[in-house]
Amino acid sequence: xxxxxxxxxxxxxxxxxxxxxxxxxxxxxxxxxxxxxxxxxxxxxxxxxxxxxxxxxxxxxxxxxxxxxxxxxxxxxxxxxxxxxxxxxxxxxxxxxxxxxxxxxxxxxxxxxxxxxxxxxxxxxxxxxxxxxxxxxxxxxxxxxxxxxxxxxxxxxxxxxxxxxxxxxxxxxxxxxxxxxxxxxxxxxxxxxxxxxxxxxxxxxxxxxxxxxxxxxxxxxxxxxxxxxxxxxxxxxxxxxxxxxxxxxxxxxxxxxxxxxxxxxxxxxxxxxxxxxxxxxxxxxxxxxxxxxxxxxxxxxxxxxxxxxxxxxxxxxxxxxxxxxxxxxxxxxxxxxxxxxxxxxxxxx
Amino acid sequence: xxxxxxxxxxxxxxxxxxxxxxxxxxxxxxxxxxxxxxxxxxxxxxxxxxxxxxxxxxxxxxxxxxxxxxxxxxxxxxxxxxxxxxxxxxxxxxxxxxxxxxxxxxxxxxxxxxxxxxxxxxxxxxxxxxxxxxxxxxxxxxxxxxxxxxxxxxxxxxxxxxxxxxxxxxxxxxxxxxxxxxxxxxxxxxxxxxxxxxxxxxxxxxxxxxxxxxxxxxxxxxxxxxxxxxxxxxxxxxxxxxxxxxxxxxxxxxxxxxxxxxxxxxxxxxxxxxxxxxxxxxxxxxxxxxxxxxxxxxxxxxxxxxxxxxxxxxxxxxxxxxxxxxxxxxxxxxxxxxxxxxxxxxxxxxxxxxxxxxxxxxxxxxxxxxxxxxxxxxxxxxxxxxxxxxxxxxxxxxxxxxxxxxxxxxxxxxxxxxxxxxxxxxxxxxxxxxxxxxxxxxxxxxxxxxxxxxxxxxxxxxxxxxxxxxxxxxxxxxxxxxxxxxxxxxxxxxxxxxxxxxxxxxxxxxxxxxxxxxxxxxxxxxxxxxxxxxxxxxxxxxxxxxxxxxxxxxxxxxxxxxxxxxxxxxxxxxxxxxxxxxxxxxxxxxxxxxxxxxxxxxxxxxxxxxxxxxxxxxxxxx
Ligand SMILES: Cc1ncc(C[n+]2csc(CCOP(=O)(O)OP(=O)(O)O)c2C)c(N)n1
Ligand code: SF4
Ligand SMILES: [Mg+2]
Numbered sequence: 013x014x015x016x017x018x019x020x021x022x023x024x025x026x027x028x029x030x031x032x033x034x035x036x037x038x039x040x041x042x043x044x045x046x047x048x049x050x051x052x053x054x055x056x057x058x059x060x061x062x063x064x065x066x067x068x069x070x071x072x073x074x075x076x077x078x079x080x081x082x083x084x085x086x087x088x089x090x091x092x093x094x095x096x097x098x099x100x101x102x103x104x105x106x107x108x109x110x111x112x113x114x115x116x117x118x119x120x121x122x123x124x125x126x127x128x129x130x131x132x133x134x135x136x137x138x139x140x141x142x143x144x145x146x147x148x149x150x151x152x153x154x155x156x157x158x159x160x161x162x163x164x165x166x167x168x169x170x171x172x173x174x175x176x177x178x179x180x181x182x183x184x185x186x187x188x189x190x191x192x193x194x195x196x197x198x199x200x201x202x203x204x205x206x207x208x209x210x211x212x213x214x215x216x217x218x219x220x221x222x223x224x225x226x227x228x229x230x231x232x233x234x235x236x237x238x239x240x241x242x243x244x245x246x247x248x249x250x251x252x253x254x255x256x257x258x259x260x261x262x263x264x265x266x267x268x269x270x271x272x273x274x275x276x277x278x279x280x281x282x283x284x285x286x287x288x289x290x291x292x293x294x295x296x297x298x299x300x301x302x303x304x305x306x307x308x309x310x311x312x313x314x315x316x317x318x319x320x321x322x323x324x325x326x327x328x329x330x331x332x333x334x335x336x337x338x339x340x341x342x343x344x345x346x347x348x349x350x351x352x353x354x355x356x357x358x359x360x361x
Numbered sequence: 362x363x364x365x366x367x368x369x370x371x372x373x374x375x376x377x378x379x380x381x382x383x384x385x386x387x388x389x390x391x392x393x394x395x396x397x398x399x400x401x402x403x404x405x406x407x408x409x410x411x412x413x414x415x416x417x418x419x420x421x422x423x424x425x426x427x428x429x430x431x432x433x434x435x436x437x438x439x440x441x442x443x444x445x446x447x448x449x450x451x452x453x454x455x456x457x458x459x460x461x462x463x464x465x466x467x468x469x470x471x472x473x474x475x476x477x478x479x480x481x482x483x484x485x486x487x488x489x490x491x492x493x494x495x496x497x498x499x500x501x502x503x504x505x506x507x508x509x510x511x512x513x514x515x516x517x518x519x520x521x522x523x524x525x526x527x528x529x530x531x532x533x534x535x536x537x538x539x540x541x542x543x544x545x546x547x548x549x550x551x552x553x554x555x556x557x558x559x560x561x562x563x564x565x566x567x568x569x570x571x572x573x574x575x576x577x578x579x580x581x582x583x584x585x586x587x588x589x590x591x592x593x594x595x596x597x598x599x600x601x602x603x604x605x606x607x608x609x610x611x612x613x614x615x616x617x618x619x620x621x622x623x624x625x626x627x628x629x630x631x632x633x634x635x636x637x638x639x640x641x642x643x644x645x646x647x648x649x650x651x652x653x654x655x656x657x658x659x660x661x662x663x664x665x666x667x668x669x670x671x672x673x674x675x676x677x678x679x680x681x682x683x684x685x686x687x688x689x690x691x692x693x694x695x696x697x698x699x700x701x702x703x704x705x706x707x708x709x710x711x712x713x714x715x716x717x718x719x720x721x722x723x724x725x726x727x728x729x730x731x732x733x734x735x736x737x738x739x740x741x742x743x744x745x746x747x748x749x750x751x752x753x754x755x756x757x758x759x760x761x762x763x764x765x766x767x768x769x770x771x772x773x774x775x776x777x778x779x780x781x782x783x784x785x786x787x788x789x790x791x792x793x794x795x796x797x798x799x800x801x802x803x804x805x806x807x808x809x810x811x812x813x814x815x816x817x818x819x820x821x822x823x824x825x826x827x828x829x830x831x832x833x834x835x836x837x838x839x840x841x842x843x844x845x846x847x848x849x850x851x852x853x854x855x856x857x858x859x860x861x862x863x864x865x866x867x868x869x870x871x872x873x874x875x876x877x878x879x880x881x882x883x884x885x886x887x888x889x890x891x892x893x894x895x896x897x898x899x900x901x902x903x904x905x906x907x908x909x910x911x912x913x914x915x916x917x918x919x920x921x922x923x924x925x926x927x928x929x930x931x932x933x934x935x936x937x938x939x940x941x942x943x944x945x946x947x948x949x950x951x952x953x954x955x956x957x958x959x960x961x962x963x964x965x966x967x968x969x970x971x972x973x974x975x976x977x978x979x980x981x982x983x
Binding site: 040067068069070072074084085089090091092093094095096097100102103104105106107108109110111112114115132133135136140327328331332333334335338339340341343345346347348349350352353354356357360361 | 395396568570571572580583584586588589591608612613615618620621622623624625626628629630632633634635636637638639640641642643644645646648662663666756757758759761763764765798799800801802803804805808809810811812813814821822
């Protein structure tokens, strides 16, 4: 892995550029099962926010319902969180983002929460290009309701109960690409070195940044025959769209063979150096979709950063909303007064 | 043959085909009466269809100021052969039937107790116009011209309206005036004008305006400081958000940047629309959505979350006839229980119930204050009749300098000054309303995790029963506080002391008040109470206590408000006598008066009506 480690010895005693410690980014103690992939994702979020010098209280954490959706409680204690209703985090995030365009919105969802009950909302938040980070902690099952198959359970994948899933699965990455998401990646909770830079890239991106994170459920879907268990994913994962995240301040030192890497400049001036399959054109959705298909055919799981559209309009741009957060506008900005009302009254006579 | 004779007091009904441009001609007619200073009340009765089906437009003209539906029709203007038989049948004996006699009327359509006025509308159009579209459109204007002669409408008032309507499109004025003249002169040449039913200028309008409730609601959202409207189109609520957006584009553009001080998001469904409003409210914006019955069903899960997590949001329900798709273009007051108790578990939501456009405006603005002060969703309960029809209304007014009441929101400095740890769900001052904070306020204080699961006073997850019960009891306390904050019930006492009362709300108001006057003329006296909101206040409670019989007038089959009153105020069911109209048309005065008279004739107390003296009830004036 070529994730660039910050140059210090003991991260827990290290301050970031805001003078904050890693612990300032932590949350409540997790109540998930020991070994649950979701806890690793929380840790990666903590790490990414710490490294990115994100002010914790300028983040709003949102989720639906599920084990995965509980996790916003387990990172960024100083950020407000909203654990909403099953599958409906995208709409809550949309309303929140419309109210205040200046905060960072991090949504956490599950495969059940997104690919089943929340499919509609997921599709529409992606196509509106809401400025948010949307993470799916994908374990191929409903953890919180005790292990039923989800819509991302691969056909033929065997559940703990011993049954092979008879249905075609939904690939959320392919879907996000088709729906117009402007930053699309896949990660694995077990590969923090890949995941942290992916999250940092998502935080820096303006627009809808989606990461499908395979995050095994140790209790219900980590058995032999499952395609979302740790062992299977480790064996079949191909990190061909792997990213190094290079913040504005740091010099680009990583080097790849010519023709195999591409620099993706993000909004804050930072750069994602992406070591890619020569087949992938990171700015071309179609090439990412083709690649996804060919890996799937070979039975491999394609991970990494697959698509970035840096210059897209987010929902605030599209709606031409004011530069100031709408929630900060006062009576003076909002209330047109009796004179305007008099002329409206007059037009109704 | 009897002939109805009436000055400034009759009902005209237009029978048209929808999609033929009749709406603007009919509106021209109503507006002309209005500009002659005579109270007028138009009701559009339209199909759930875009083109080709029957549609009616009923105009009540009432110098005495009765603007509810009266019941019965004195004159029908029929330009729709499809509905001809029922239109003829609908005319009151002695009334008038104006029709297109380009083709002769069959004998079977003859009634000998009404007057037929034939005008060859189609033939005139064929003669005058070559363009088929013009033939269709001007036919409507021609009958308005004829009505001017027949009913004595001042012609310059009509031409003035045409000028206003086509300001900037002067080329269109002359042809419209010409069409009016065609009808006018035909009527003068062929009939004895004016008819025994006619209008005459009065000065009975004053400052009042003619506007639909949805426009007023949209404006109320603007003045109330809404910055986010999230919605999914559904009749009859669509024009709320359309009006909001239209006026925002005029009134809410940032002068410096040209950008918008508002956002309108068309959601993918009502679940999402409600979620967006809640997300916006959670993050400190004044956010709302507007819908009708089917949307309420879909929003219910989210409403429970907002109730329990205590997130402000405003929801407008413009009710229509259910259940299911029901009669989507007909009116009803049938979402009362669905709204009052929307969602699973123990939930209840404040309802504000306007009965005029001016109240739509005022209550909508107030809804945002209440939602933020009470930290809960507030529902404006309107209906199709109020929302989509023009109503005579007091002008819209805004007190300069009125401040938004944002409730207990702690800012950075207040958090800094806190000596105790911040407790999101702590009842700090006994009114059941806790303090809240907005995301992004303070680096280290005031953050909390909002959730629909149970939690302690510091917003920490808990499954402890006592913490749950304590929280639910605090929500009940908050509800008691709400009781004192919602708009007060309005009382109108009968001139003669009585033990009979009538209770109504929303669009049942005008017809019920008219019925009460009619009954008083028959020595049946009733005190009146207009409910303006849920939770019910003391005035409503005392009204029910102090009357032996209370008629509860509503526009639904099951007496939903009656059930709510029984449930919330522990009122005796025998005392609450339902008066229920649920045919989808706005309730009429005749219906209310007849229903009460019939029910009283069956009541044992019938003989003592109006004579029994009870203690005086106090409260706001109606
Ligand atoms: C409306 C509704 N239906 C059903 C449920 C029950 N439920 C809770 S979590 C869940 C599935 C969660 O699966 P997923 O999103 O994959 O999260 P995981 O627990 O696997 O992380 C279900 C069906 C609910 N909370 N709400
Ligand atoms: S049930 Fe599965 S998803 Fe839920 S916490 Fe346990 S391991 Fe994680
Ligand atoms: Mg899952």
